[in-house]
Amino acid sequence: xxYALYLGCTIQSEQYGYxxxxxxxxxxxxxxxxxxxxxxxxxxxxxxxxxxxxxxxxSARNLAIAEDMGLPLLPLCNGCHLSxxxxxHFLKEDPELKNIINMNLEKEGLHYEGSTRVVHLLEVLHxxxxxxGIGEKVVKPIGGVKLAAHPGCHAIxxxxxxxxxxxxxxxxxxxLIKALGAETFDYPEKIDCCGSQLxxxxxxxxxxxxxxxxxxxRSYGFDGLVTTCPFCFKMYDGRQRAIxxxxxxxxxxxxxxxxxxxxxxxxxxxxxxxxxxxxxSPVDGLVERMTE
Amino acid sequence: xxxxxxxxxxxxxxxxxxxxxxxxxxxxxxxxxxGKCSSACPVSKEIEGFNPRQMIAKVSMGRLDGLLxxxxxxxxxxxxxxxxxxxxxxxxxxxxxxxxxxxYRAGYSYPAGYDDxxxxxxxxxxxxxxxxxxxxxxxxxSRADLGLPEVSGPGDMAKFDGVIEGIIRAGK
Ligand code: SF4
Ligand code: SF4
Numbered sequence: 265x266x267y268a269l270y271l272g273c274t275i276q277s278e279q280y281g282y283x284x285x286x287x288x289x290x291x292x293x294x295x296x297x298x299x300x301x302x303x304x305x306x307x308x309x310x311x312x313x314x315x316x317x318x319x320x321x322x323s324a325r326n327l328a329i330a331e332d333m334g335l336p337l338l339p340l341c342n343g344c345h346l347s348x349x350x351x352x353h354f355l356k357e358d359p360e361l362k363n364i365i366n367m368n369l370e371k372e373g374l375h376y377e378g379s380t381r382v383v384h385l386l387e388v389l390h391x392x393x394x395x396x397g398i399g400e401k402v403v404k405p406i407g408g409v410k411l412a413a414h415p416g417c418h419a420i421x422x423x424x425x426x427x428x429x430x431x432x433x434x435x436x437x438x439x440l441i442k443a444l445g446a447e448t449f450d451y452p453e454k455i456d457c458c459g460s461q462l463x464x465x466x467x468x469x470x471x472x473x474x475x476x477x478x479x480x481x482r483s484y485g486f487d488g489l490v491t492t493c494p495f496c497f498k499m500y501d502g503r504q505r506a507i508x509x510x511x512x513x514x515x516x517x518x519x520x521x522x523x524x525x526x527x528x529x530x531x532x533x534x535x536x537x538x539x540x541x542x543x544x545s546p547v548d549g550l551v552e553r554m555t556e
Numbered sequence: 557x558x559x560x561x562x563x564x565x566x567x568x569x570x571x572x573x574x575x576x577x578x579x580x581x582x583x584x585x586x587x588x589x590x591g592k593c594s595s596a597c598p599v600s601k602e603i604e605g606f607n608p609r610q611m612i613a614k615v616s617m618g619r620l621d622g623l624l625x626x627x628x629x630x631x632x633x634x635x636x637x638x639x640x641x642x643x644x645x646x647x648x649x650x651x652x653x654x655x656x657x658x659x660y661r662a663g664y665s666y667p668a669g670y671d672d673x674x675x676x677x678x679x680x681x682x683x684x685x686x687x688x689x690x691x692x693x694x695x696x697x698s699r700a701d702l703g704l705p706e707v708s709g710p711g712d713m714a715k716f717d718g719v720i721e722g723i724i725r726a727g728k
Contacts, residue, residue, distance in 0.1 A: 273676075276699075276707050277684040284702045302711045304681035310673035311724070312653060313630075314660040318723045322677070368719045372712065421636035422647075431640050457598045457635035464669035465630040469602045473633070539702060541691040548692075 265392060267338035267383060268330040269297040272494075273305050275340055279494040281539030285524035286340060286385070288537045293393050293401060297338070300329055306339070308347035309461070317364075323351035324365045327382075328374040336381035338388065342418035342493040348382045349426055384419060384428040385492050389523075390436040395443040402530045405445025406554050411526075412486040413437040413448055414477075414500070416493035417457050431455075440523060441490060444530040453480045458496040471510035474499045478507060478518050488519035488550055490526060497522060501545045519547040529554045586644055587612050593638035593648045599631055606631055608638050608648035615651055624659040630667050674724065678717050681709035 275283050290297055307322030327348055330337040339345045355362040355378055366376055389398065415434045423431040434455065441448040459473030478500060481489050491497050501520035508516050520543065528538040535541070535551050593608040594600045600607055606628050614623055623629060632652045639647035660666055676683040686707050688696040699707070710716035 271707075273683040277682065277686045278689050280689060280697065280699060280702050280704060283704055287704070299705060299708075301708050303708070304710050304716070305677050305683055307677075310670070310677050310683050313656040314666070314670055314674070315724045316654070316657055318720065321719070321723055368723065371719055372710070372715055417633075417635040417637070422639045424639075457633050457637070459598065459633050461635075462599065462631060462633045465627070465667045466603070469599065469631070470633075472602055473598050541693060541695070542689060542697060544692055 265294055265388065266296040266298060266335055267388070268300050268333050268335040270300060270303060270306075270326060270330075270337055270339040270344060272339060272341045272344040273309075274494040274498065279497065279542075281525060281542035282340060282492075282494055282497065282522045284537065284539035285522055285528050285533075288533050289524050289528045289531060290388070292531060293389075293398065295388060295393070298333065298335060300326070300333070302329055306341075306344040306347040308343045312347075317361075319347070320351045320354060320361070321365055321368060323347045324355060324362075324376045325369060325372065325374060327352065327378070327380045328369055328376040330380045331377055332374070336383050338383050338385065340385055340492070341495065342384075342416045343495060345382065345384050345428070346418040346425070348380075352378055352380075352382065353425055385524075386415070386419065386428050386436050386440070389440055389527075395439045398440065398443040398527065402444055403532045404530055404554065406526060406530055407445050408447075409487050409550065409553070410447045410449070410485060411441050411521075412451060412481045412484070412489045413441055413454060414458070414489055414491040414493075414496055415455070416491060416496045417455075419493065420455065437490065437492070437523065441526075444526055446526070449484075451480065451484050451486075453477050458493075458499040460495040460499040468510060470499070471503065471507050474503065475507040475511040475513075475516065478504070478516055479511070479513075482516065482518055486518075488521060488547070490521050490523050492523050501543055504545045517546050519543075519550050520545040521547065521550075526554075587616055587646055588644065589613060590643065592641045592643060593646075596637040596641045598635055598637070599633055603628075603631060608632075608652070611655075612646060612648055612651065615655075620655070620658070623655055624662060625664050627665075629655045629659060678720055679713075681713070681716060682707075 303326050305322055306326060307319035311318040369376055415429060415437050419428045420431050420434045429436045438448050456477055459470040462470045489500055508514055525538045525540055540551055589609055591609045597608055629652050636649055639649045673683050686699050688698040690696050
C-alpha cells in the first residue's frame with residue numbers, strides 16, 4: 265500500500281495533531297506515505313463558491329501531480345476528498361472542459377488524464393487494512409470508554425458520487441473505533457454537519473450548530489468524539505471554548521480526538537508523537553486512562 | 557491582468573450549462589415543493605428566512621436577481637443533506653453554489669473571507685501558511701517541533717499565479 269499523501273491547507277498549516285498521528289501510525293500498518301512536490305489547495309473552500317472552473321483547475325492539478333507519481337492519491341481531509349472525486353467526475357463527463365484545463369496545466373508542465381485513484385483515510389483503514397488487521401496491532405486496548413463517531417458530511421454525501429460510506433447509515437468509523445477496544449453506538453445527530461463552512465459568513469450560527477451537536481453527544485453519555493476531518497475537528501476541538509461562550513454553557517466539555525491519535529495510543533505510541541498536546545479540548549483524563 | 561480569452565467563454569458556458577442542467581428541467585412541476593430539503597437543512601433551523609425550498613421556487617420562476625443579492629446564498633454550510641434527501645434529484649446545494657458564482661461575477665457583495673482565501677492561494681498555493689500553533693499547555697508548536705517535513709508549494713509561483721489569475725478573473 266503506497267499512496268501520495270495530500271495534506272491540503274488546513275492540516276499542513278495548523279492541524280498538526282492529525283498529520284503527526286497519521287505519519288506515526290500508518291507506516292506501522294504497512295502503508296507507505298509519499299510526500300507530494302508542488303501540490304496546492306484543492307480549491308474546494310477557496311474557489312468552489314466564486315469560480316467553479318478555478319476549483320476544478322486546482323483539483324485537477326493535484327490529481328495530475330499524483331498521476332505523474334504513478335500513485336493513488338490519499339487526501340486526509342473530507343472536503344479535499346470530495347473535491348477530487350467530484351472534479352474527476354466532471355472532467356470525465358466534459359472532455360471540452362478537460363481540454364481547457366489541460367491547456368492551462370501545460371503552462372505549469374502538467375497534464376491531467378484522469379487515471380488517479382482517490383482514496384479516503386477511512387477506506388485505507390477499514391477497507392484495505394481492515395478492523396481485524398488493526399485489532400491485531402492493538403497492544404493497549406481502549407477499554408471502558410464510549411466514543412461518538414463523527415464521519416463528517418463530505419465523507420458520506422452525496423451518494424450519487426463515489427463516497428466513503430453509506431450516506432444515511434455510515435458504520436466504518438464505528439467499526440474502527442470498536443477495533444481499538446472502545447465502545448460506540450449510533451446517535452440521532454451522527455450524520456449532522458459541524459457547521460464549519462459557515463464560519464466565513466456567520467460565525468455565531470457556526471458555533472450554535474457545532475455546540476448543539478456537542479450537547480447531544482454529551483447527553484447520550486459519550487466520553488468523547490472521534491473524527492477524521494480537520495474542519496470538523498477544528499470546530500469541535502479548537503473552537504470548543506468559543507462554543508461554550510456562545511452557548512453560555514461553561515460545563516460543555518467534550519474530549520475530541522482524531523481517529524489516528526486513538527489508534528496510535530492503542531498501538532503504544534506516546535501522546536507527544538501523536539500531537540495530542542495540540543488538542544484544545546479536555547483530553548488529559550482520557551489520555552491518562554488510555555496510557556496507564 | 558492575464559486574461560485568457562478561451563477561459564472566459566468556457567467559464568461562462570460552464571456555469572450556464574450547470575445552471576441549466578440543474579434548473580432547466582426544474583420547473584414548478586418537477587420540484588413539488590415537498591420541503592424535504594428545508595427540513596434536513598441545519599441552517600434553516602438557525603437562520604430565519606434561509607429556506608432552500610423557497611430558493612428553488614424562486615429559481616424555477618426565474619427570479620434570480622433578488623436571490624443573487626441576498627446574504628442567504630452565502631450561509632449554506634455545504635452539508636449536502638438537501639442534495640441527498642431531494643426525491644426529485646434536484647440539488648439546492650448545487651444551485652446555491654452556482655448562484656454564488658454568478659453573484660461574485662456580477663459584482664454583488666460576498667463574504668470578505670473569500671478574498672483572503674484567494675489571496676492565500678495566489679501567494680503560496682494554499683489558503684494558509686504553516687504557523688506555530690499554541691497547544692493545550694499554552695506552548696507554541698511548529699511543524700519542525702513535531703518533526704513534520706517542510707511544506708512544498710507550486711514550484712514556479714509566478715506561472716501558477718498567472719494561470720489562477722486568468723481563470724478567476726475571467727468573466728469578471
Ligand atoms: S426536496 Fe427537492 S422536490 Fe422537495 S422542495 Fe426541496 S428541491 Fe423541491
Ligand atoms: S447543503 Fe446548504 S442548503 Fe443544503 S441542507 Fe446543507 S446547509 Fe442547507
